[in-house]
Amino acid sequence: xxxNLFFIFESLGYVESFxxxxxxxxxxxxxxxxxxxTFYLDKHSEFKESINLVAAAIVLYSILASVLWGWxxxxxxxxxxxxxxxxxxxxxxxxxxxxxxxxxxxxxIGDNEPIIGSIEYNKVFNENGFLDxxxxxxxxxxxVEKIDKKKQ
Amino acid sequence: xxxxxxxxxxxHQGLNFGLVLASAFMFWKFLSVLTSSESPxxxxxxxxxxxxxxxxDVLFLYNRDNYVDVGDIVVYQVKDKSIPIVHRVMNxxxxxxxxxxxxxxxxxxxAKSSGxxxxxxxxxxxxxxxLLTKGDNNPVNDLGLYGRNQGYLNRDDDILGVVKGYVxxxxxxxxxxxxxxxLKYAMIGFMAISALLSNEE
Numbered sequence: 001x002x003x004n005l006f007f008i009f010e011s012l013g014y015v016e017s018f019x020x021x022x023x024x025x026x027x028x029x030x031x032x033x034x035x036x037x038t039f040y041l042d043k044h045s046e047f048k049e050s051i052n053l054v055a056a057a058i059v060l061y062s063i064l065a066s067v068l069w070g071w072x073x074x075x076x077x078x079x080x081x082x083x084x085x086x087x088x089x090x091x092x093x094x095x096x097x098x099x100x101x102x103x104x105x106x107x108x109i110g111d112n113e114p115i116i117g118s119i120e121y122n123k124v125f126n127e128n129g130f131l132d133x134x135x136x137x138x139x140x141x142x143x144v145e146k147i148d149k150k151k152q
Numbered sequence: 153x154x155x156x157x158x159x160x161x162x163x164h165q166g167l168n169f170g171l172v173l174a175s176a177f178m179f180w181k182f183l184s185v186l187t188s189s190e191s192p193x194x195x196x197x198x199x200x201x202x203x204x205x206x207x208x209d210v211l212f213l214y215n216r217d218n219y220v221d222v223g224d225i226v227v228y229q230v231k232d233k234s235i236p237i238v239h240r241v242m243n244x245x246x247x248x249x250x251x252x253x254x255x256x257x258x259x260x261x262x263a264k265s266s267g268x269x270x271x272x273x274x275x276x277x278x279x280x281x282x283l284l285t286k287g288d289n290n291p292v293n294d295l296g297l298y299g300r301n302q303g304y305l306n307r308d309d310d311i312l313g314v315v316k317g318y319v320x321x322x323x324x325x326x327x328x329x330x331x332x333x334x335l336k337y338a339m340i341g342f343m344a345i346s347a348l349l350s351n352e353e
Contacts, residue, residue, distance in 0.1 A: 006157055021160050028167040035174030038181055047190040055185045061178045 001103060001124070001131060005081040005092060008137045012144055014083030014090050020076050027068040034061045078106075090144075107140070109147045117143060169347035189215035189313035194227055194236055195323030200287030201225070201238055208324035211238060213313025219281050220244065220307055225315040226285065230299050236312055239285040239294055245304070248279035281307035 006016055038057045041050050078093040091114075093106040101121050108114035117139075124136045154162075183192040196209045204225065205211070213227055220226055222241050229236040282304035286293040298305065305311060329336045 016157060018156065018160060025160065025163055028171055032170045032174050035178050039177060051185060054181050058178060058182050058185060
């Protein structure tokens with residue numbers, strides 16, 4: 001469902017912002033680069049010669065990996081879409097419990113109070129297990145329109 | 153042309169797999185630095201140390217002690233031979249480098265000029281330990297396993313670590329993977345697929 005959010009909000013005029021995922025990618029690529037450099041060092045120099053550099057790389061890797069973990073856990077958390085329509089920012093969060101039949105979401109537009117809601121999976125998935133995109137889009141479009149009406 | 157979101161999703165999926173490998177490698181190097189051993193965990197591949205260790209036992213090494221005692225079980229790797237060997241130390245020699253008479257005089261003068269009451273009595277500027285090893289289950293010592301014209305192992309250059317702990321038989325999976333190429337590829341494939349699918353819940 002989250003993979004379709006982009007198409008839904010784009011149809012409502014929101015342009016996706018990639019700043020959150022870009023930070024995550026940069027941290028991840030940084031971790032892989034450090035690890036790759038350490039691997040190269042390991043292969044091309046004696047263990048005793050490179051031990052101090054490797055230790056420094058381990059410290060740096062630990063810091064970056066911790067920041068990456070913190071970023072995913074506390075900053076991105078359940079945010080699945082961030083978009084802008086002119087200067088108006090929309091943040092969409094979603095979560096699901098494995099044992100519930102509910103897709104829970106929170107939509108926040110600008111400074112308005114966020115709307116919290118949930119959709120039963122069987123309402124948006126057909127009996128073959130495919131997502132009914134229009135149905136799902138309908139739910140979210142209504143919610144966005146509700147916030148827009150409140151503003152007016 | 154690929155949409156920026158799709159591009160990021162694909163990079164993200166690739167990164168998930170990359171981070172699994174990177175984290176595993178960096179954890180290995182962390183253990184390596186912590187124990188000062190190039191190979192802090194090894195698997196016993198032969199029965200030469202039976203009954204102490206069986207094939208498939210996983211050994212944990214530590215290499216921060218300056219000297220190794222006779223009776224310790226060490227893992228060593230002779231230059232130009234790729235497989236480390238786990239055997240017991242049977243004999244050891246210390247070689248201490250003594251300083252020359254002139255250097256001793258200089259040391260004593262320095263001690264006097266710095267106001268110290270005592271002259272330095274230790275004349276060594278360093279030393280090395282030479283070791284002879286043998287597998288408990290082998291009839292002869294390891295001279296035949298060392299390099300050409302090598303009569304002893306050098307503590308600093310050849311020893312990967314002293315065995316400090318072990319877990320029995322867990323390493324058999326490594327032996328299976330090493331000896332069976334198809335199993336190795338299957339494991340790599342399984343890791344790749346699980347990393348790629350980890351975000352698809």
